[in-house]
Amino acid sequence: MPVPVPELGSYNFVQETKEDLDWADLVTIDLGLFGTPEGKKQLAATLVKAVREDGFFYVKNFNISQEHVNRQFSLGKQFYDIPLEEKLKYVPEGLDNGAFNGYVPGGRRILEPVSGLRDRTEVYNIPKFNGDFEHQHPDIVQSNLPEIEQFARSLHTEVLDPLHVLLAIALELPEDYFTNIHKYDIKSEDHLRYMKYSKYTPEENLKLNGLWGRGHTDLGSFTLLFRQPVAALQIKNHVTGEWKWVKPQDGTLTVNTCDALSFLTGGYVKSTVHRVAVPPKDQQHVDRLGLLYFSRPHNDVPLATIQDSPVLQRAGATQNEFEASGNPVPTMEEWTFAKQKWQRAKNIVRGDTSHATAQILPGWNEKVYA
Template sequence: MLPVIDLAELDTAAGRDRLRDVTHEVGFFYLVGHGIEPNLIARLLQVTREFFALPDAAKDAVRMIRSPHFRGYNRLGGELTNGQTDWREQIDIGIDRDPVAGAEDYMRLQGPNQWPAELPELRSVVTEFGDAMSAVSLTLLQRWAQSLGSPADFFDAAFGHSPATLIKLIRYPARRADSPRGDQGVGAHKDSGVLTLLLVEPGSAGLQVEAADGGWIDAPPVDGAFIVNIGEMLEVATNGYLRATRHRVMTPVGAPERISIPYFFSPALDAVIPTIQLPSELQPKARGVERDPANPLYNTYGENTWKSRTRAHPDVFERWYSDEARTNGKQA
């Protein structure tokens, strides 16, 4: 089982050392004592189910293909990981902002969301949840900075304006015995941002975390806990002392329906993540940033997430940026 960390532990040096060690060795943990109200979590899960229960026409009215900012709904099979189809439906929601005039490359990700007219409460509940999660995430980031020998506010400037946080509401359908598709709910990947806090509906299963030996560790939901993992940007910031860990969701035959809601805490699109100067005793354990020609890592958040978004949604990229898609060959 993944380690469990109480947020209150991180007020102590010993607790921060444990946070550092867990995310150096495993990269994933359960977070309890986070202070997010159970009632807010219950309302979010309820409105998420109500969204997926809407008629197809209502969901299709906010399909991502309509958004040059990669916001909105994707049908089952509408996203790719490593070029393979993920079997889930979802809606991607960022922070509502006006588009950047004349934007190029990753700055085109900034813009408004698409909200279903038939479910007005979705906007208010998701916004309330996002605000609460931002405070928890910033606390975690400050405790990581302290655990690595830097001031608590080391990363704050990157998050001081226009954070590009993303929330996904996801439904993995039940897998029938006669289903011809494979087991991939979402393929093995690393998150492109700074850190992720995942809310999983109780009673579900399927999330697996890659172990050091290449095997897979099951990560079922724990009552009242978020599953937390670091993203590629913290790997860059720590020269690989903290390394983003691959994970996946499997939906084998007989798997029940699964609702999950990842909250991706992210800085401004144009923010360059600063590199921490590790204490001398930690420097020998820094493994360096993983070098994978198929997945280059960047220290500008927008560049790193643009890479991921355009690969995951080649239809949206082709729809809005067809000339660039053909020129750069960014189709998955």
């Protein structure tokens, strides 16, 4: 007889906003077409448009049931329901030096200096299950680790591997080019994240000038963001500099390309600046719970521009910032911890960089990747 599935409780999503926001017009990658050479070719062409123009896109038909997604949201909610003193037991050592696996409490950044309002963003990161990382978690997470591991691994096989294949096809590289540097069983700083943005009062939101978080790029390859209906994510257009809202779409993942892919492609793939804004008024009364996965190349991969791609050669994308400046090219591990440490310092006071280094590493362009 089948083993009964343990009850995690329900997770009730709030209603979508009825406000008419300035939504970004993003393309959708339908992985239901991935099974044929013709489908792959079509999807690769669509992906090029997404990674060149917006850096954000939707993915649908990725073969993971909504039930499994909802259970992860439920786990995240139950984690944040436990007392703060219990969560604080799982703060990583070396947090200010770039460590990030475990619990990162809110209140570490001053968002509005006059009033002293601090961020209310909490993060819980769960690293890979490949033997390279210790897993010590509170009971609600520990007791469900097998299911969490299965979910995390399925994101590789059902979402990330196909996206890496499509990107390789788009760049006229062997299909396994990117999957070979993103293998689950080799050490990298991938992690699954439960993320909570606790609400502010209407008066506090006015003081925050419409923003809960500053613009930034992600440092890895792809970030997967599961659909939840509280509108807050905004992206910055590469051409106009305008900020657009990202609309939650039923049955999809929102995916963005990140720093590592931009470095590896000499800037051909865009790492898009994005931020978290104050939600519209009809959603400001609730907390915002996020479920994300951050994919990164193996730790020992140098972030040098790929020289074997005919597409990059034709586009003149043959150097990234490090190579153009004559500075050493970092590995993925070096980039990860340098940027994490820099962000920890810079985010103490939003917009104040006087206490932080102007650059993470020699040759790094802060204006692009902040």
